[in-house]
Amino acid sequence: MKEMEQSIAASEKERILRESCTQNQAKQSSNESKHQEEGQTVTKSQMLSSDAEPDHTGTPALLPQVLGTGVAAMAQMDIGGIFAYPGVTLPQLMDKTSDDLVFNTAQAALFGSVIYLGAMVGSFLAGLPMVRLGQRVTLLIALPLSFASWIALALAPSAWVVLTARMVQGFALSLTASSSNTYVAEIAHSSIRGRLMAGMELSRQVGSLLIFCLGVSSLTWRQVALTTGLVNTVLPFVGLLLLPNSPRWLATQNRPDDARRALSFFRGHNYDTDKELEAIISQLQKSSGKQTNVLQQLQQIREPAILRYVVVMSFVLFFIHFNGASVLPAYVVLIMNTAQVRMSSYVAAIAVCLTKIAGTFCFGLVIDRINRKPLFTATSLVSALSMAVLGSYFFDQTHGGYFQHLEWLPLLCLTTYAFFSASPVISLLRTELFPTAVRSTVVPILYTTFFIGAFLALQTYPYMAAELGPHGAFWVFTGCSLTLIAIVVLTIPETRGKTLEQITEMQYKATRSAQ
Numbered sequence: 001m002k003e004m005e006q007s008i009a010a011s012e013k014e015r016i017l018r019e020s021c022t023q024n025q026a027k028q029s030s031n032e033s034k035h036q037e038e039g040q041t042v043t044k045s046q047m048l049s050s051d052a053e054p055d056h057t058g059t060p061a062l063l064p065q066v067l068g069t070g071v072a073a074m075a076q077m078d079i080g081g082i083f084a085y086p087g088v089t090l091p092q093l094m095d096k097t098s099d100d101l102v103f104n105t106a107q108a109a110l111f112g113s114v115i116y117l118g119a120m121v122g123s124f125l126a127g128l129p130m131v132r133l134g135q136r137v138t139l140l141i142a143l144p145l146s147f148a149s150w151i152a153l154a155l156a157p158s159a160w161v162v163l164t165a166r167m168v169q170g171f172a173l174s175l176t177a178s179s180s181n182t183y184v185a186e187i188a189h190s191s192i193r194g195r196l197m198a199g200m201e202l203s204r205q206v207g208s209l210l211i212f213c214l215g216v217s218s219l220t221w222r223q224v225a226l227t228t229g230l231v232n233t234v235l236p237f238v239g240l241l242l243l244p245n246s247p248r249w250l251a252t253q254n255r256p257d258d259a260r261r262a263l264s265f266f267r268g269h270n271y272d273t274d275k276e277l278e279a280i281i282s283q284l285q286k287s288s289g290k291q292t293n294v295l296q297q298l299q300q301i302r303e304p305a306i307l308r309y310v311v312v313m314s315f316v317l318f319f320i321h322f323n324g325a326s327v328l329p330a331y332v333v334l335i336m337n338t339a340q341v342r343m344s345s346y347v348a349a350i351a352v353c354l355t356k357i358a359g360t361f362c363f364g365l366v367i368d369r370i371n372r373k374p375l376f377t378a379t380s381l382v383s384a385l386s387m388a389v390l391g392s393y394f395f396d397q398t399h400g401g402y403f404q405h406l407e408w409l410p411l412l413c414l415t416t417y418a419f420f421s422a423s424p425v426i427s428l429l430r431t432e433l434f435p436t437a438v439r440s441t442v443v444p445i446l447y448t449t450f451f452i453g454a455f456l457a458l459q460t461y462p463y464m465a466a467e468l469g470p471h472g473a474f475w476v477f478t479g480c481s482l483t484l485i486a487i488v489v490l491t492i493p494e495t496r497g498k499t500l501e502q503i504t505e506m507q508y509k510a511t512r513s514a515q
Contacts, residue, residue, distance in 0.1 A: 060189050061268025068187050068266060069196045071239035072180040073203035075139055078146055078232035079177055080207025082169045086112040087330065087349065088215025089224060093162075100220070107159050112330060114163055116455035118170025123451055126178045126444035131297060134249045135183035135440070136240055142175035143237045150229025154222045174451065178444045185431035186246040186439075187266045190499045191368065197431075198364030198424045205357040205422070207232060208329070212350050248436045248500070251280050276499075283501040284437050297441035305507045309433045310442060312491045316426065317450040319484060321457035323380075324387055324477040325421055328352070330458055332414060338470055339393070339410040348411050355415040359422030371496050372425050377485050379423040384481035386416040391474030398469065432495045435504040 090111060093103045103111060129138040149172060152165035181200060188196045210231070214224045247266070250259035256277070263273040301307060321327070328335070332352050336345040367375070390413035396403045403409065434442045464473045495503050 059191070060266075060271040062192070064266045064268065065188055065192065065196060068243055069184050069199055071236050071243060072139070072184050073200050074232065074236035074239065075143060075176050075180045076200050076203040077207030077210065078143070078228075078236075079173050080204040080209075081211050081228045081232050082115060082146075082173050083204075083329070084208035084211035084353075085224070085228070087333065088211055089221035092221045100222075101156070101159055101162065103159055107163065110163055111166060113455060113458050114166050115170030115173060116451050116458070118167035118172075119174040119451040120170075120448055120455070122171035122174030123178065123444045123447035126175050126447070127297070127441040129175070130179055130182065130440035130444065134245045134253075135179040135186070136243060136245050138175055138179040139183070140237065140240055142172045142179065143233045143240075146172035146176065147229050147233040147237075150225050150233070153225035154229070156222075170451075174444075174447055178447050181427065182431055182439060182443050183246055185428075185500070186248040186436070187262075189267070190497060190502075193432075194367035194424070194428060194496065195364050197428050198360060198367050201422065201424045201427060202357065202360040202364060205353065205360050209350075209353050209357060212353055216346065216350075247277070248280055249440065251277070251284055252437060252440075256281065279499065279501045280436065283435065283504055297438045300438050301442060306434065306438060306442070309492070309507070310445065312487065313430060313433060313446055314449040316484060316487060317430065317446050318453035319480060319487075320426060321450075321453040322477065323383065323480040323484060324417065324474070326454045326457050327461045327477075328414060328417060329356075331461060335414070335470070336410060339407075340397070340404075341407040341410060343407065343411065348414070351411065352414050352418045356418040356422050359419035360424070362419075363423045367424060367428070368496065371494050372428065373489055373492065373494055375423060376425040376488055379420040379425075380481050380485045382420040383417050384478045384485075386413045386420070387474045387477040387481065389413050390417075391471040391478065393471075394469065394474065395471035398471075429492060429495065432500065432503055433492070433507070436500060 090103075090108055092098065093101060093111065094108055096102055126138070129141060133141075146169060149165045149168040152168070153162060156162045156165060181197070184196055184200055185193065211224065211228065214227060219227065244262040244265050245258070247259040247262040250256075250262055259280070260273060260277055263277055264271075267273050267276070301310060329352070332349045333345040336343065336348045363375075363379075390410060393403055393406075393409050393413070430446055431439065431443060461473060464476065468476070493503070493506060498506070
């Protein structure tokens with residue numbers, strides 16, 4: 001009996017010990033599960049925190065921005081072709097032995113300059129479609145108009161049809177210039193905006209080179225017009241059909257979802273665009289809200305922070321033509337003939353064009369690595385020096401002839417000027433300095449002053465050269481270059497490496513501190 005009681009007590013003790021072990025294991029398991037859940041909670045919290053503050057310092061996709069710029073750049077080739085067309089076709093049109101149309105002196109003068117009259121009108125009106133329809137749709141309107149004008153040139157039965165077609169080309173050119181540059185500036189990330197805008201300048205020079213190459217071939221002026229129209233307008237039109245609108249323009253139209261999709265297209269799907277879009281919308285709200293029509297934008301332009309730079313850039317864009325920027329490409333053949341050198345004037349014109357392309361390419365590589373104002377100062381000083389030396393060559397031509405054996409000097413001065421005047425700084429500032437809320441209205445206004453300056457510079461150069469002599473005209477160009485340096489350095493802020501929204505905020509702060 002006693003043995004049985006001891007056996008029962010031992011069994012009971014073993015059961016209690018087993019239950020105690022089981023409870024300890026359950027408690028330990030429960031603690032481990034709790035720690036696991038806490039760890040998962042921390043991890044989830046970290047993930048949410050990471051999502052709430054995404055890293056926007058990464059590099060956005062490059063290819064979509066390059067493709068968008070490439071399409072707009074093809075439209076810029078058309079601008080270069082329109083500018084260069086008279087330089088290679090006027091000799092045919094003034095050939096009195098030709099069986100085709102023959103121009104008199106007045107018609108020949110209008111053939112080169114009438115595009116600027118059309119461009120003035122187009123620039124004045126360009127703000128309407130750019131604000132209401134956007135830059136991409138404005139380009140889709142301008143390109144067929146330009147194509148039609150090239151076809152009219154190719155089939156023109158009279159001189160007045162040719163001149164009318166050239167005026168229409170000027171109108172289309174102004175729409176293309178305003179909308180394509182603004183489109184690229186608004187889709188480009190701040191880290192590569194300078195290089196992409198330089199690509200636009202390069203494309204325009206390539207369009208001019210294409211005209212020169214066609215001009216020295218056996219093609220007639222009608223065939224050159226037809227070829228240029230097909231190459232420079234059809235391809236960019238098709239490309240634009242496949243691209244979205246500018247995300248910044250979409251934001252001004254109160255379409256944030258479309259703006260997000262467009263921004264995602266140009267930055268890539270792996271780049272979080274929320275912070276960039278938030279900055280765009282925030283800047284629009286600070287700039288008196290979303291300005292959806294031209295009248296509202298014109299009213300906002302009167303704000304001191306905006307009006308100041310509208311006035312400054314209008315003066316710069318008008319005055320820049322009087323440093324030789326538009327005169328030299330148009331009169332390079334005449335200048336080389338006046339220099340009385342044995343080199344072919346047309347070969348010299350092609351050399352100047354190729355040099356300008358090389359300059360545009362080189363400055364495109366460094367534009368995002370060098371501050372805007374020092375780059376503009378250095379290139380303008382070299383350009384001014386080249387004009388001063390060229391003026392001295394022509395002065396010596398009539399006052400001693402000591403340098404006349406240096407027949408290479410005029411071409412060296414012209415190519416040096418072409419290379420260093422290719423800096424895209426002014427083209428960049430034209431779009432960078434103004435808020436998204438008013439950019440579609442301001443840029444056409446600036447182009448209006450730009451084309452007025454070009455028209456007056458081209459019309460006054462022959463009279464200036466006649467009254468002051470070629471040397472006097474080039475010395476005037478030198479003085480204008482130096483004046484432009486002073487204006488840009490003293491009045492315009494540095495913009496390299498800043499987003500368009502940061503530039504606008506910087507200007508508002510500077511205006512408030514000055515008041």
